[in-house]
Amino acid sequence: MLRSSHLVALTAIALLMIGVVMVNSATMAVTPVAADATIATSGVSITSVLFGRTTIYMLIAVMGMLICWRLPVRELARRAHAVSVPSHQIQRGLFSTEFKTIAFAAAFFIFLLGLAYVPGLQRVVNGSHRWIQLPIPGLGDALSVQPSEIAKWGMVILLAWFATRRAQVMHRFLPGLLPALVVLGLVCIAVVAADLGTGFLIFCAGCILLIAAGARIWHFLAFIPLGAMALLAAIMMSPYRVARITAFLDPYADPKGTGYHMIQSMLAVMNGEGFGRGLGFGIQKFGYLPEDQTDFIFAIICEELGIGGAFVVASLFGALIWFGIGIVRREKDGFLQLVALGIITTIAIQALINLAVVTGLGPTKGIALPLISNGGTGWLLTSMSLGLLMAIDRTQDQPLAEPELDTRPLVVG
16 A cells, blocks of 8 residues: 555655756757758757766665665654753753754854855855865766755754754743744854855744744744844845846846846746647757756746646645645654654745746745756755655654653644
8 A cells, every 4th residue: 555655755756857857958058060960959868868967866866765764763753752851951941952952063054054165165156155065086076065955954853853852842932942043043044145045945944843843923923023134134235136136026127137037937938838849849948048957947847848747847746745744744753743844844845936936926046946956965865855754654653752751743733
């Protein structure tokens, strides 16, 4: 009998396979040829697809997902519940053992993000310091790692652990919400320095997780003015971010400058019509649409596969989210329930932001489409996170942690 974990695996692999095909299609480029030649493009051969780098990344991602699928997550949950929190520590808030633990882990994430600015390790693309280059002996090119991806998924585990250990006081501001919010805010500030979109994603997913863990919404509402000021400052301090906002409001005010990305993306979407131009026959990828393999790959899908292909991709994401929500609702352990919720929430928000940007419903943010946009780090870590989600479903029939520990499900479900 198929479990939700099997359906998650099948859906994720389908999205990865679409990603491999579309990334290879987007890599096609115009090549100068002789005047009497009849072919003016460098196509994509079956061999290059089967043995290319994107296929290798996909296989590594699937292996990572299957490995995480077999992890003993119930034992990890027992360890998360293993030490009860004394009442005097619960009152200490920012000085508690839990806060020190997540603060240390957050400092590690910030350190990784800082490595993207170190000469010799940094890889700067379009002025953004988002990647670390790691030279690997025997490999022609250096391995690029995106530390914000590590921070994104690491914060899901950290916040779930913290909220589980302090479940009795998450409804209170000082001992419950404030320590988690401080750590979440510091990590997001570090991410926003190079990637506003991912920082916004981490913050939104983290807030949803904390609210599900019992934090009161009105505590968050009190921070809206401060958060709005911080977001406005992050935008105003970067001229290119201001340009993205103005381009979103009126892309045709500067069609060859700030509005170029959005206009070309919308042209690709409209050119696809019902069933597209055909796989490999898109026009916008030939130097017209920037970032066609990453942030705007959904525009290439719309152009080549049409509304039908776009609907299939959107439906696969909808199915993935639906299966994930089912796992969250059935889970009885509070820690694992929060981890599952954080994973599926992060993927859902990221996919929605990307689709909104590509279709002109939001300003460009540099957010990739999960499991489809070209990126080895993103594919691997997202697949491993889905593997954890699958492991939670696989072990739901196993006994929970020891009865004397607080393992009850939280407010979600």
